[in-house]
Amino acid sequence: MSEPLISIITVNYNQTETTCALLDSIRRQDYRRVEIWVVDNASRENPEQRFREAYPEVHFLRSPENLGFAGGNNLALKQATGDFVFFINNDAEIAPGCLQQMLSIFHQYPNAGIVSPLICYFPENSDDASVASSLLVQYSGMTAVHPITGRNQVLGHKVPNRGQFSTPTRTAYAHGAAMMVSKKVIETVGPMYEGFFLYYEELDWCERIRRADLECWTAPDGLVLHKESLTIGRMGALKTYYLTRSRIMFMRRNFPKSFAGFGLYFWGVTVPLHSLRYLLRREWPELSAFWRGALAGFQQS
Numbered sequence: 166m167s168e169p170l171i172s173i174i175t176v177n178y179n180q181t182e183t184t185c186a187l188l189d190s191i192r193r194q195d196y197r198r199v200e201i202w203v204v205d206n207a208s209r210e211n212p213e214q215r216f217r218e219a220y221p222e223v224h225f226l227r228s229p230e231n232l233g234f235a236g237g238n239n240l241a242l243k244q245a246t247g248d249f250v251f252f253i254n255n256d257a258e259i260a261p262g263c264l265q266q267m268l269s270i271f272h273q274y275p276n277a278g279i280v281s282p283l284i285c286y287f288p289e290n291s292d293d294a295s296v297a298s299s300l301l302v303q304y305s306g307m308t309a310v311h312p313i314t315g316r317n318q319v320l321g322h323k324v325p326n327r328g329q330f331s332t333p334t335r336t337a338y339a340h341g342a343a344m345m346v347s348k349k350v351i352e353t354v355g356p357m358y359e360g361f362f363l364y365y366e367e368l369d370w371c372e373r374i375r376r377a378d379l380e381c382w383t384a385p386d387g388l389v390l391h392k393e394s395l396t397i398g399r400m401g402a403l404k405t406y407y408l409t410r411s412r413i414m415f416m417r418r419n420f421p422k423s424f425a426g427f428g429l430y431f432w433g434v435t436v437p438l439h440s441l442r443y444l445l446r447r448e449w450p451e452l453s454a455f456w457r458g459a460l461a462g463f464q465q466s
Contacts (some may be wrong), residue, residue, distance in 0.1 A: 172247030176237035181212040192257035202241035233362035256392040278379025281339040282387030306336035312423035330390030341367035344387040365411040402454035413462025
């Protein structure tokens, strides 16, 4: 079988050095049939010259405005020519062999629609991305979102990696920090929905993929090391706003039959608990952001 072409897409936002570390990790991959796309999401300073000089193999696109997670990725997706597309956060690095391991899932399981590798937190005291032992796991799969509470669980979160997640498994959702999709699947279900701007885009996409009778899989022999959202840093109130708003939008889009029940739970349980927590901590910006996100989510069509 000839090696398929993989389009690797990442979005940069005010993190040029971090993105360069990702591109260096791509260069260390044995798998060479790749095209690389970097989308700059309206960073304060245009990094185009830096990328073009240091990484001439990279296709660079710059958006005049911040399009959010899905919008930035979709900008490159429109021009990508790969048989498979690998979306990778710019604050991540790819361990050797990861691309082949994800591709192998599509070959082994013809109904696979989207695949994520094992994602571990980047080691604070080591620059060696090939060392998988003793890393803390961020993602080894996810449970389904509950139709009333709107909550789910990330499997393996903050558990030391001892090789216990070595078996490929079906999962409810891929992880947006690192996920591979075939071009055929994208042609079937369409690209990620851009209305969220931040958070829940990949969960929404996975719901659409599964409704098309395709499956979400993990490829735990592939490894990505994630620096845990360096791009958005400690967003504070902004993160609270988008998490709240996007959660509600996700439930409206994917659980319309139980959305009324979710609304009762949200206003009867979630709002009092979160409001009390922010009040006791005197986190006034977060309290305001939570309420604004809640109102915006329920007003969003």
